[in-house]
Amino acid sequence: MKTCINPTPQQWAALCQRPQIAAENLEELTRQVFTEIQRNGDVAVAKYTGIFDGIVPNSLALTAAEIAAGAQRTPAELQAAIQLAKANIEKFHTAQIEQKQIIETTPGVACWRESRGIERVGIYIPGGSAPLFSTVLMLAIPAQIAGCKEIILCTPPDKQGNINPAILYAAQLTGITAVYRVGGIQAIGALAIGTQSIPKVDKIFGPGNQYVTAAKQTALNYGVAIDLPAGPSELLVIADDTANPEYVAADLLSQAEHGPDSQVILLSNSEVIVANTLKAIDKQVKALPRKEIALKALQNSKAIVLGTLAECLDFSNAYAPEHLILNCRDAEKYGDKITNAGSVFLGNYSCESAGDYASGTNHTLPTNGYARSYSGVSVDSFIKKITFQKISKEGLQAIGPAIEAMAAAEQLQAHKNAVSIRLKDLKNV
Amino acid sequence: MKTCINPTPQQWAALCQRPQIAAENLEELTRQVFTEIQRNGDVAVAKYTGIFDGIVPNSLALTAAEIAAGAQRTPAELQAAIQLAKANIEKFHTAQIEQKQIIETTPGVACWRESRGIERVGIYIPGGSAPLFSTVLMLAIPAQIAGCKEIILCTPPDKQGNINPAILYAAQLTGITAVYRVGGIQAIGALAIGTQSIPKVDKIFGPGNQYVTAAKQTALNYGVAIDLPAGPSELLVIADDTANPEYVAADLLSQAEHGPDSQVILLSNSEVIVANTLKAIDKQVKALPRKEIALKALQNSKAIVLGTLAECLDFSNAYAPEHLILNCRDAEKYGDKITNAGSVFLGNYSCESAGDYASGTNHTLPTNGYARSYSGVSVDSFIKKITFQKISKEGLQAIGPAIEAMAAAEQLQAHKNAVSIRLKDLKNV
Incomplete structure (x- = not known):
């Protein structure tokens, strides 16, 4: 981790x-896989599962019995933990439902919005070494609250064609309507195009490696929406002299272990805290199973000393971190100063892991500076808000002349006519 | 307009x-312009303004005096109309601000969301024959309500370097912070990259021709967000025997005059209404200044008779129209059945023009079937929602063990450590 003392603006x-x-550049590869899926459907999906995952599954869809049998193999303690997390995520996300509110902008002109769940959504869960069942919770729970009718999960099988029990347990618990043992480009392609077994969805969610990321970009060309632009995970911690350096070190390492391209930033107004945190990192990192990954991520990472906490907050807003921990005295009072961040953790006991798993907030967040313009995933990501209006005769008489004047000035005569023809009738009554 | 009686599902x-x-394929052209802007800034922007708009302006930015002088030339009647529209749009959009709501998901675990305006947004307003000042209102008003700090408007100049007075009037009225006489690819490129005069923005909004659309796609590669995928405008009307065919015809034509690639769809359970509407269209279209455009759009358009209104609603949901007029008896009672649409107009007096200009709803809406997964523009489009959490000692003791179990099962030991190190201290107290 590079240290930088009082950099100039x-x-x-x-x-x-x-x-x-x-x-x-994976564009050509993704285009090839998508084109084959368009032509050959399930056969192409199975073919690429053979090539990329080393197994040609007998069937892409898991049966209800397979899901139930798999889910049951989740250890009881983990089941209980997942249930606790689910309850909190559900509670936080349920509050995001917008109540219908009719606004009479002018007497006789009633306007409102109504939320509708996106009908079919696809959730991608990566395979590999660690089964990311927590991401099933973070995506399926808001989807269910939003009222999505079909919530389809794709995840790559292991060499025996199996899916991790905890993923199936989480799927079962959260109302996932179908599970497919398909990963990588071919999973995203199938969700974007539709095959004999896998339905075309309206929006695709979920993390993934560079193949999945490239495939999600390609999916946009097929009229499918995606959750967020992808990028490596990142954490910025602002610590003052009240922070416990061991905690700060543990938090920075929890992010660094994600991947070699992760980045962590420590900001402080105290050189002592920075020095002690770096010492604690050196000590703690040695005991980590994913030590090599964390060390690589630390090479991209920086500890920066600035004159004041206000400057630290300015820097953080310029950086726009995915995760921001404010580990300082009276952290709450700085909340208003934060303009760009995905998710913010206040104080010595609000560690990022809490938000990653169980506090209730979502862990699918904007990375790579996208916190400047994007929000993290929420119930909003799974709905459309449709505007409605109901205009009475009196309402149209009140606003009609303004519409006529504006339409005429924009040289859109037929727009004007649609009002004039009605106003004329109303005058004649 | 093709008529189709009782098509099979x-x-x-x-x-x-x-x-x-x-x-x-405009990718190469947009890439070239963007690359030159990256290299030469304003010089490149001026160069392409010369090539595409036939004028090299003395300065890209309008001065406050130029804006004020231009705005003043807007006729008084039009100024009043714009003010009425602004008041309604403001009233409807102000209600979209989300109130902060702290959710205690577990005792000691407080989670909430706070909205922040996207700091810098760019609004593109096309030039050409008609000055789309109404779109200035539809984009700048929610931007201002959202709390965006800089709201930058780009619009192409005429051959004398001037901007239409009504655009400047609308800009002045809605808190636009800067106006540039720049259009097309070079405007989008400047907003995406930043030049000496034009600042790089976080998100770009606004309609445009295929050049602007291609440039907005390219802007995505520069880390800038955009409002919506583009597509030609469209309207679907569901009319029963209570509808006035003259009104239905006027509404369909108001959409058809937008462009030759616009599409209008008439659905009805009554052959008589369809026949009478087609007759009314034939009559009304003759008087339109944009008759040639409307006639071309009508060639893409369809009048479809279905057995029941319920089938009409099913068809409409499958089509997912940008605009949907329900011109039928007790239109409100069908609102719940609508799952995919951008904006819905209920009854005989709720014409689409009302929503285009002055009722208060937004007119920037998802086209081309995107209403299945996207909402129209609203205050939401100009903000990010940042999640916050504050966890107390007791809170972490309550949810910590679940986090430890889940992190361990995902093989993320450092995530677990961040909790364990704190829980250990708390046990020792």
Whole structure:
């Protein structure tokens, strides 16, 4: 972790840079897989599952019995933990439902919005070493609250064609309507296009490696929406002299272990806290099973000393972190100063892991500076808000002349006519 | 307008198709302009303004005096109309601000969301024959309500370098912070990259031709967000025997005059209404200044008779129209049945023009079937919702063990440690 003492404001832009990822150009590969899926459906999906995952499954869909049998193998203690997390996520996300509110903008002109769940959504859960069942909760729970009718899960099988029990348990608990043992580009392609077994969805959610990311970009060309632009995970901690360096170190490492391209930033107005945190990191990292990954991520990472907490907050807003921990005295009072961040954790006991799993907030968040313009996933991500209006005769008489004047000035005569023809009748009554 | 009586459900998918637009591949051109702007800034922007708009302006930015002088030339009657529209749009959109709501998901675990305006937004207003000042209102008013700090407007100049007075009047009225006489690809490129005069923005809004659409796609690669995927405008009307065919015809024509690639759909359970509406269209279209455009759009358009209103609603949901007029008896009672639409107009007096200009709802809406997964523009489009959490010692003791179990099962030991290190201290107290 590089340390940087009192950088000038001119140096901030460079310090806010994310590590450049030498992304392979995967456009051609994704286009090829998508084209084959368009032509051959399930056969193409099975073929690429053979190539990329080393197994050609007998069937892409899991039966209800397979899901139930798999889910049952989740240890009881983990089941209880998942249930606790579910209850909190559900409670927080349920409050996001917008109540219908009819606004009479002019007497006789009633306008309102109504929320509708996106009918079919696809959730992608990566395979690999760790089964990300927590992401099933973070995506399926808001989908269910939003009223999505079909919530379809795709995740790559292991070499025996099996899916991790905890993923199936989480799926069962959260109203997932179908599970497919399909991963990678072919999963995203199937969800974007539709095959004999896998229905075309309206929106695709979920994390993934560079193949999945490229495939989600390609899916946009097929009229399917996606959750968020992808990027490596990141954490920024602002710590003052009340912070416990061991806690700060543990938090930074919890982010660093995600991947070699993760980035963590420590900001402080205290050189002592920075020095002690770096010492604690050196000590703690040694005991981690994912030590090699964390060490690589720390190479991209920076500890920065600034004159005041106010400057730390300015820097953080310029960086726009996915996760921001304010580990300082009276952390709440700085909340208003935060303009760009995905999710904010206040105080010594609000560790990022809490939001990753069980406090109730969502862990699918904007990375790579996208917190400047995007929100994290919420119930909003699974709904459309449709505007409605009901205009009475009196209402149209009140606003009609303004519409006529504006339409005429925009040289849209037929727009004007639609009002004039009605106003004329009303005058004649 | 093609008429289709009682199509079978198998024919619906074809009837829901939008006209295919033979889009030029503009990727290379947009990439070239963006690259030059990156290299030469304002000089490149001025150069392309010369090439595409036939004028090299003395300065890209309008001064406050130029804006005020231009705005003043807006006729008084039009100023009053714009003010009425502004008041209604403001009233409707102000109600969209979400109140902060703290949810205690577990005792000691407080979670909430706070909205922040996206700091810098760019609004693009096309030039050409008609000055779309109404779109200034539809984008700048929610931006201002959202609390965006900089709201930047780009619009192409005429051959004398001037901007239409009504656009400047609307800009002045709605808190636009800067106006640039720049259009097309070079405007979007400047907003995405930033130049000496034009600041880089976080999100770009607004309609445009295929050049602007292609440039907005390219802007996504520069880390800038955009409002909505683009597509030609469209209207679907469901009319029963209580509808006035003259009104229905006027509404369909108001959409058809937008562009030759617009599409209008009439659905009815009454052959008589369809026949009378088609007659009224033939009569009304003759008097339109944009008759040629409307006639071309009508070639892409369909009048469809179905057995019942329920079937009409099913068809409409399958089509997912940008605008939907329910011109039928007790229109309100069908509102719940609508699952996919951008904006809905209920009854004989709720014409689409009302929503286009002055009722208060937004007119920037999802086209081309995107109403299945996207909402129209609202205050939501100009904000990010940041999640916050504050966890007490007791809170962490309550949810900590669940986090530890889940992190361990996902093989993320450092995530677990961040909790364990704190719980251990709390046990020792």
